Amino acid sequence: NLIVTMIFNVPLNNALAAVDPESANGAAVWTTYLRDWVMWNHVRTITAIAALACFIIALR
Template sequence: MIAPFFIVLTFAAALGSGIMAGLFFVFSTTIMAALARLPAGDGAAAMNAINVVIINPLFLTAFMGTALICAILAVKAIIGWSEIGSAWLLAGSLLYIVGILLVTMIFNVPLNDALAAAGPETAEGANLWTRYLAEWVPWNHVRTVSGIASLACFIIALR
């Protein structure tokens, strides 16, 4: 049985995973498709604007706060491995940390930085935008699926 404190943390991790999965789902299913329909310079400029605005306290609290909670839950799961639900806690935590946090840092953020550094109105910027869409979107799909799977694991752990 999960102690009450860890029930609250697991619930918070489920909420955070769900919020992130929803955000990434919207990007995968609508925002990126809409931006891809724009002329390259316009699409790149719009994405650059999104990348600036998204770095705000509310987003960072949900994104990084969930990662911190997942780290705590992963340690709890390993220490209490024999407890019911520990495998689900560890799976949910790893899905979030690897599939969302690390994928974001290793793949999506460097692409965002490269896009910001290129002038969207230049030929280099237009070429980068094409590459950006081809690389960023699949990694975003990974984040979407990881968030949904993480959410499911936390829900199961709470049962």
């Protein structure tokens, strides 16, 4: 989860912060940001669930 955040989500956040939201490019950057950020957030969620499952199995 930390790796996905550092490699994918943080650079996406930085790119979004660097663009002027009132510019013509702002809408394009937001569209790309939203699509990519949501996808990587789903990856983080799935890996967290998998880690929890492994932890529960290890406790048995």
